[in-house]
Amino acid sequence: MQVPEITQTLLDAKKNKKLSFGDLEKILGRDEVWIAAVIYRQASASEEEANKLVAALDVNPVYAKELTESPLKGLGPVVPTDPLIYRFYEIMQVYGMPIKSVIHEKFGDGIMSAIDFTLDVEKEEDPKGDRVKVIMSGKFLPYKKW
Structure with a gap:
């Protein structure tokens, strides 16, 4: 499965900072699965949530705007292979x-x-x-x- 560039950037930052989705749950005050959905662009965050997330991951604040936009949801029309x-x-x-x-x-x-x-x-x-x-x-x- 090909992930969007923003997703890969956020996942790399999460890994580099040695943060789990559970750690991000504590920082953002939102459920870890929902936070993962935002990172994978299957959900959208409020401006405040997006700002907290990019700050926690220490990535360019420009990513926050994209996290507030309505995403295109789903895996696509193919049977998943993962x-x-x-x-x-x-x-x-x-x-x-x-x-x-x-x-x-x-x-x-x-x-x-x-x-x-x-x-x-x-x-x-x-x-x-x-x-x-x-x-x-x-x-x-x-x-x-x-």
């Missing part, structure tokens, strides 16, 4: 319809918002091998009848 990202694609291929059915059974006909939405990634210690715990929480939006 193994970790592909697994999420695979999970949706296998479990997408079952998840949809369970949501409709519990909530009715509608969708889960990706706008009024949070996503957390947690590390779950396990003697058989650590586990990745992904928690998605989106507002339920019922389809209107007219």
